[in-house]
Amino acid sequence: MPDTSPGPLEGIRILDLSTEPGLYCGKLLADMGADCIKVEPPGGDNARGLGPFFHDEVGRETSLTYWYFNTNKRFVTCNIDEHDGQHLFRELVKSADVVLESFTPGHMESRGIGYEQLKALKPDLVYISISPFGLDGPHRDWKTADIVTLAMAGVLTLAGDPTDPPNRMFGNQAYISSSIAAAEGAALALFHRERTGEGQLVEVSMQEALSIAQETAMMTWDFQKTSRQRNGELIRLPGLGTYQSADGYIYSMVGISGFGAPWTVLLDWMDDEGKAENLKSDPEYLEFLQSMNMRTLTALLMDPDAMAAKAPILNRIQEIVTAFYRSKTSMELYESGQGRRLLIGIISSPKDLLENPHLQAREWYQTTEFRGETVTYPGPPFRFMETPITLRRTVAPVGAHNLEVWSGETGVPLADLELFLSEGAL
């Protein structure tokens, strides 16, 4: 039966044909209560083959990537490359509110199921297209992958050590950002439809969706005609940057004027533990540390002569703070530092995030069962007070909902369904 779970998108039916760049969009909409039907080709979506797998067991139902990005969806098959499949898909569209796809431009039109063609059947349809570079323009037909979009959007060039190649961010973030933009567009279009009854085409160019993640680079070129480039660790001054702890790393942002506690609080902490050496007792160091903040350090950085003059002091302070941080665990530095209002963050590994006491206390993680084993899913990115997000469905086998959707809800006679299945339309 149709999925009528509560949520702000309750009652919205989505046909999700998306490939990797759109999976997260479908997840977001499904998690918010939409009835999201994943329409896979016979044999299943390619993304079912993406690792890692449940206990490394490769299979069509064990991809953790597929699990994560397909919560709260139902699963049907339909061969849209073939005439009968296209016909069936059009039947299904009549009961849908949203179609989501992330093929290259023209893929759906050439199969007779593009926006204009579907709109004729379902005038108030909201059709979401995620494509590498958008639906027009000279690169319309270019292919992409996560790293190619990061490159073309001006983001890849900003990360990494200058002696390494530009670094890709972890986690297919070009896909994530594109999916988020698409879900923003979907929410806007659905709101408009609620008010007016009008559907529309929502177009996301992955390159455009990521452009604003250039941070200040685009404006820096516009205003100063210089291009920001990768600097590894941009600032390497005492209290600022990445430090080793006893069991990992932390990120320290001590000395930002007006934000968090000043350097002297870190100094007192080190002194309380007998690890400040002579930084507090020697007036030369103490005076320097008392006046040290982002502004004075930045001024130093801009003035090579002053920097050279202060280098021995800076190096000595750096040595002592490095040893202090090295003597404590990351979580200790994070919790005790933040307790003193010092801007210190743990550099979390996945393990740290699973064990994070704050996330645990907030019951962010959700659990369900698979083959009798409790499995953990990350929770939602946001929480609604009135319409909470819950984990109500997990990935089912390829075509698991064919019978209920095609026969029960779309009215395909059972005999025809068997025929379509045997002929490969489903």
Place this chain on the structure above:
Amino acid sequence: MTKPLEGIRVADFSWFGAGPIAGKALADFGAEVIRVESEVHIDGLRIGQPVRPGQEGYNASGYFNNFNPGKKSFLLNMGKEGAREIALRLIEKCDIFLANYSARVTENWALSYDSLSQANPKIIAAYMPLQGLWGPHRDYAGFGSLLTAIAGFNHLSGYPNRPPFGVGTNYPDYTVNCGHAVISIISALRYREKTGKGQMIELAQVESTAATLGTALMDYAINGRNQTRAGNRVPHMSPHGAFRCPDEPRTHPPASGQAADRERWVAIAVATDGDWAGMCSVAAGQPFAADPRFQTLLGRKQNEDDLEAAISAWTATQPAKELAARLQAAGCPAGLVQDAEDVLEHDEHMKARGYFQFLDHPETGLSAYDGPIARLHGTPGATELPAPLFGEHTFDIAVETLGYDPDQVAEMVANGILS
């Protein structure tokens, strides 16, 4: 054509990146977005870089301006007696409340959801503090660069032989947390349209960011595998990375510390046999194109060091932009590793689509802005007006929106509540 959020008014109490960019999307799509600011609690981006050479002050920062086009600036000092009443009067006239301060700040201002919903039961109140509104780390402070560390990006991104120094930007601010905020706000708005009910949204940025790394979290939770930095390599593609091409002269003098010539790189991602065949057709004659070790994904993964060395030797002789175009023409996903100059000035595709908007700002002149996040063909958004000057709309909003008479406003200004 109408914009989808016409008639919707937003009390935008946010600052820095994630909140204001959410507000930008709302403004692009037709909402009236009132940025509530104060000099006492100045948005750090207003005094940030970049500025045009020689410019300074609260209106000159490109960092601020790009995230706030089309909004109104209303200066309200929440530390003053009487300010809260004005804030609530504004919230009463709004559909959406947006804030990304820590829980402690919104509590000090007595702007918790209970107060807001008393003033306006239909308000959609989106709170997006770093750690959320409750929990043992609730009051922990930080910015985007701390968030990327805490939420897992630094540990997982970059080369394994380097410390986890991060991703070069405060990435989650710019698309992830702002985008999640917009999705939740508009979905709640639709729900309100149907049911008449407003509600509170809590977006803990640490959760919102970690949610984008879900697969790595599940790999640990289920398989006990604690993933770490793996450079540009991925398990299911090869070659996959950025490859250096010949340097090129700069069009403008380098910034201090930059080399005289400009590095050029091309990103290549080979997933399928077809992609590989396409790449080899462009690299015809190169030994690697015919090397039997490289003809399958498995073979390329097993010999990836050799493969990358061979490709790098080849790309070192190939002008980058042309190489990317030839690879694409042969069906292989590839792209120039563009810098901001490329994206803004030389990317013919971006130009043809008109993504960037050039808006005339009273202080910075004609300036580039990022355009709307998506194209809604029936009800397009538009980035049409530049960022507001600091306090540009205080008087108009106090009189026209909030209904104070001009004498009252003058008194509030004299008392330092408004400015």
